[in-house]
Amino acid sequence: MATLAGVTASPLERALTASALRPLPAPAAELLLDLQAPPRLGAHLRLVHDVAWTLTDALGRCWPTVPFDTTAVLFGAASHDIGKVLHPEELSGPGSAHEAAGERLLLRYGVPQHLARFAGTHGSWTAPDVTTDDLLVTLADKIWKGNRLPELEQRVVEHSGRTPWEALIELDDVLENLAAGADERLAFQFAFPVAA
Numbered sequence: 001m002a003t004l005a006g007v008t009a010s011p012l013e014r015a016l017t018a019s020a021l022r023p024l025p026a027p028a029a030e031l032l033l034d035l036q037a038p039p040r041l042g043a044h045l046r047l048v049h050d051v052a053w054t055l056t057d058a059l060g061r062c063w064p065t066v067p068f069d070t071t072a073v074l075f076g077a078a079s080h081d082i083g084k085v086l087h088p089e090e091l092s093g094p095g096s097a098h099e100a101a102g103e104r105l106l107l108r109y110g111v112p113q114h115l116a117r118f119a120g121t122h123g124s125w126t127a128p129d130v131t132t133d134d135l136l137v138t139l140a141d142k143i144w145k146g147n148r149l150p151e152l153e154q155r156v157v158e159h160s161g162r163t164p165w166e167a168l169i170e171l172d173d174v175l176e177n178l179a180a181g182a183d184e185r186l187a188f189q190f191a192f193p194v195a196a
């Protein structure tokens with residue numbers, strides 16, 4: 001049985017430490033533990049953060065002139081659904097109440113606005129003032145389970161400043177590689193219970 005410092009690890013602790021997935025930024029992991037977040041939420045945020053890491057690394061190399069804030073995107077991926085602590089029914093069903101609630105929660109815990117904002121924006125990628133950082137968090141939140149949204153990908157390409165057909169091919173290559181791991185990620189997420 002998994003242990004942490006000699007004590008049996010809780011499902012949430014296991015969701016935040018198990019497997020070779022990259023660790024969440026420490027402030028995000030600590031907040032999830034403080035809030036006793038649902039283990040499945042911890043697993044989901046870990047997966048989307050890991051995908052965002054690979055996505056920003058790949059795009060940073062093939063689109064080196066595209067300005068995006070990797071630290072902000074990674075924190076956004078690691079915290080975007082934190083409002084589901086307050087709306088756990090949205091972990092297994094539709095709903096957007098967690099979005100504004102999540103941003104307020106992060107602000108209440110002292111997270112700066114420029115990092116808390118993703119909890120509120122990740123579901124509204126069609127907004128006219130959407131930023132590249134917003135789009136990348138949303139893209140990670142789709143492709144982790146192999147979900148391809150051509151309109152979202154088109155918007156990302158528009159933010160690339162590259163020749164559209166070239167950028168589309170490059171983005172498609174990155175997303176296909178990520179989508180190939182979707183089944184394994186889904187199995188990891190659903191191995192953890194919704195109830196804390």
Ligand SMILES: [Fe+2]
Binds near residue numbers: 044048080081141
């Ligand atoms: Fe999500």
